[in-house]
Amino acid sequence: MSSPKKSALREASHQIIAGGSAGLVEICLMHPLDVVKTRFQIQRGTGDPNSYKGLGDCFRTVYRNEGIFGFYKGILPPIVAETPKRAVKFFCFEQYKKLLALTPLSPGVALTVAGLGSGLTEAVVVNPFEVVKVSLQANRDAFKEQPSSFAQARKVINAGGFGLNGLNRGLTSTLGRHGIFNMIYFGFYFNVKDAFPASQDPTLEFMRKFTIGLVSGTISSCVNIPWDVAKSRIQGPQPVPGEIKYKTCIQTMQLVYREEGYLALYKGLVPKIMRLGPGGAVMLLVYEYVSGWLGKNW
Template identity: 65%
Template structure:
C-alpha cells in the first residue's frame, strides 16, 4: 500500500509582506504612544531648557508647571509641538522596531556573539539609525515646545520649519542642530530598552493567563523604559539646550553634545543633567511598555488577519 505524502503547506506570508507588517506595527506603536504621552514630553522639555534660579520662567515642580501653563497658555498648550512627533513617530517607531529586527538578523550571523550581546548591539544600532531620521523633527518640536505664547498665537509646524530652514538651513545650525546629542540619546536608550526587555522577557517564565502575560510584558517594558531614561537623560538635556533657545539671543552657547554636558555640569551642577527626569520617566516608563505591547500585538494581529 502506497503512502500519500501531504504537500507542505505554503507559508501564509512572504518575507517582504512580513517586513511590511513589522514596519506598520512599529508605526502603530509610535502613534498610540505619542497621542497618550505627549504632554509629559512637553513638560520634560520645559524643565530641561530652564536654567538657574534667575530664570524668569522657572517651574518649581510638575504641579507648578501644569498650573502655570494652563493659566498662561491654555489647555491646548500641553499639545504644543505634537504635529512633528505625530508626523515623525509613525516612520520613527517603524524604523526603530524594523531596524532592530534587521540588525538582530545581521548580528546573529556572527556565531561567536552571545545572544544577549546581539540584543544590546541591535538596540544601539537601531537607535543611531532612528536618530538620523528623527532629528529634524526634534528641532521643530523643541522650538514649538519652548514657545511660551498661547497656543492660538503660536506659528504652525510648517511655518516654524520654514523659518528654521530660511534662517539657518539644513546644517548643524538648522534642521540638523543637535544631531550628536540625538544620536547619544537614542543610541543609549534603544540599547538598554531592547536589550533589557528581550533578555529579561526570555528569562522570566510566561504567565498562565493571557491577562497576566500582558501584565508581565507591561511590567518588563516599564522597567526597560525607566532604566533607559535614567541612563540617557544627560544626552537628552544636552539636546534640549542645543535645540532650544540660547541664554543670550544671537549668541550660541550650547554647540556640541559633550561640550554642552560639560558646561551644564560646570555651571549648574550634576543634578542639572537630570532635569526633566520625572516627566521623562512618567512618559517613557509606561510609554515604553505601551510601544512594545502595541508593536507585538499589532504585528500578531496583522499576521493572523491580513
C-alpha cells in the same frame, strides 16, 4: 505557498505597520509629559523669574497661561514623524537582530547591539522633527498665537539651513540619546522577558510584559537623560539671541555641569520617566500585539 520574496516583504510590512502603530499610540497618550520635560530641560538655573518651581507648578502654569492645548505644543512634528520613526526603530531592530544572529555574539549581547543600531538609525530620521518640536515646545505664548509647525520649520531652515546649524542641529546629542536608550530598552526587555516564563492567563501575560516594558523604559530614561538635556539646550532657544552658547553635545554637558551643577544634567527626569516608563511599555505591547495580529490575519 508564498515565495521567500513575498514572505520577506510581508514580514517587513508587519514590522513597519506594527512599529508605526506603537509610536502613534504612545505619542498621543504621552505628549503632554514631553512638553513638561522639555520646559524643565531648557531652564537655566533657579535665578530665572520664569522658572517652574516643580512639576505641579509647571502643569498649573502651562494650563493657566496657555490652555489645555499648551500641553500639545509641538505634537504635529512627532505625529508626522512617528510612523516612519517607530517603523524605522522596530524594523531596523529586527533586521540588525537577524544579521547579528550570524555572528559569534551571544543572544543577549546581540539583542543589545541590535538595539543600539536601531537607535542610531532612528536618530538620523527623527532629528529634524525634534528641532522643530523643541522650538515649538519652548514657546510660552498661548497655543493659538504660536507659529504652525511648517512656519517654524521654514524659520529654522531660513536661519540655519538643513545642516548642523539648522534643521539637523543637535544631531550628535540625538544620536547619543536614541542609541543609548534603545540599547538598554531592547536589550533589557527581550533578555528579561525570555528569562521569565510566559503565563497562559492573558491578563497575567499582559501584566508580565507591561511590567518588564515599564522597567525597561524607566532604566533607559535614567541613563540617557544627560544627552536629552544637551539636545534640548542645543535645539531650544539660546540664552542670548543671535549668540550660540550651546554648540556640541559634550561641550553643552560640560557647560551645564560647570554652571549649574551635576543635577542639572538630570532636569526633566521625573516627567521623562512618567512618559517613557509606561510609554515604553505601551509601545512594546502595541508592537507585539499588532505584529501578532498581522501575523495571524495577514
